[in-house]
Amino acid sequence: MKAQGSLYRRLLAWLLLPLVMLGTLMLVQAYLDARRTADRAFDRLLEAATLAIAEQVQWQNERLWLDLPPAALEMLATSAEERVFYALFDGDGNFITGNARLPGDPRGDSDTGDTLHYRNVEWHGLPLRQGIRRTRLEDWSLRERFEVRVAHTREGRRALTLSLFRGNLAYIAAMAGLAVIVVLLAVRSALSPLTRLRRAIRARDPRTLAPLELPLPRELAELRETLNELLARMRRVRANQERFIGDASHQLRTPLAGLSARAELALRQDNPQAWHTALQAMQSTSASTARLAVQLLSLTHLNNPEATPNLQRLDLNAIARSATRSALSACHRDGIDIGVETTDEPVMIDGIDWQLEEALSNLIDNARRYGARRITVRVLAAPPTLEVEDDGPGIPAEKRLMVLRPFYRGRDDVEGSGLGLAIVDGIARTHRARLVLSDAGDGKGLRAALRFMGDRR
Structure with missing residues (x-):
């Protein structure tokens, strides 16, 4: 600037x-x-x-x-x-x-x-x-x-x-010179705290986010407190990033180490059947690792406000149909009945189409992986809502906040990275919406709803 x-x-x-x-x-x-x-x-x-x-x-x-x-x-x-x-x-x-x-x-x-x-x-x-x-x-x-x-x-x-004017002129010039000197000293003295603040900021290590401890006048003290609040937010962001990087590296290290181990074990075998079994296991691990990498990139993209594109007018019915078509093949292969319920009139919101489709894709994938046999994608008009309802085991009420954390998995016996619901929650915040987890209508299963708070036009 x-x-x-x-x-x-x-x-x-x-x-x-x-x-x-x-x-x-x-x-x-x-x-x-x-x-x-x-x-x-x-x-x-x-x-x-x-x-x-x-x-x-x-x-x-x-x-x-x-x-x-x-x-x-x-x-x-x-x-x-x-x-x-x-x-x-x-x-x-x-x-x-x-x-x-x-x-x-x-x-x-x-x-x-x-x-x-x-x-x-x-x-x-x-x-x-x-x-x-x-x-x-x-x-x-x-x-x-x-x-x-x-x-x-x-x-x-x-x-x-x-002659009289020259006498007065000398007196006025002396007074003017004294006034200018006083003004210069006063301005320099008044700005000295700002100079000290600038020097203190310049002298700081770029890697430290510790709060500024510097005695300042009241007006500049407000600026110092504002800077300290910004540094506190940056500390929280950095802590979250470091925790996320640590979790991501751990999550990626395990499947990559498994791939290396299976490849080394297969190389020691002479039986083609053993090779085939190892290749199948490696293919499954690489597919899950690729999905984990995609989810990590999606989560990183959501946490970067500078990369968020402008919102556009979208019809939730079209989003629901597109996400259901994309998941139809995988659900059919696993024997899962998936359907979509839309409204007669368009339900318009301001949003990003690919993010909403990814949110529905993650909700459908979670339901499919955790044992659902029937999945329904639903659109509601008042308020504008996208829902994914399944008849699976559901999520206990005391764990519904914890499952929104990255890498948290409710069960260890199910393949997954624990990022799906965290990504959905991030997409909801981007759209000024709320992710609400509740029991399904018949008391069995889970209903995940994205409720949009913005006004419809």
């Missing part, structure tokens, strides 16, 4: 992305704060400049007169070399003096006291910050209104803004 990327990188991305967004917001906020601080500082200078100019306005020769002190404008001159403009207007808006005819406030004069207004203007292509002070002469006999307009270009404001 293709890897879905690094968990470490994914955590870093999800943690650092909010930090980057927060850092960006902090930078924007720092710049805005720096600009507001610079504006407030220079607006205070504008206020001081307009006030200094207003204090120098006098009434001489029937008109307003201004003796501008140098300090009034020098306070607005910084190292950024801004351009500073001023103008004095009377109460009717007539220009009195100044170095530029600066525009007035379009809102008009609705105030009666000493007021100061700030605004940003575009004048002759220059962006300016302007302060307009409306006031009156402070004289007991004359209170002439006038207006002082002072403006300067924005170089100094921008320089102060950048």
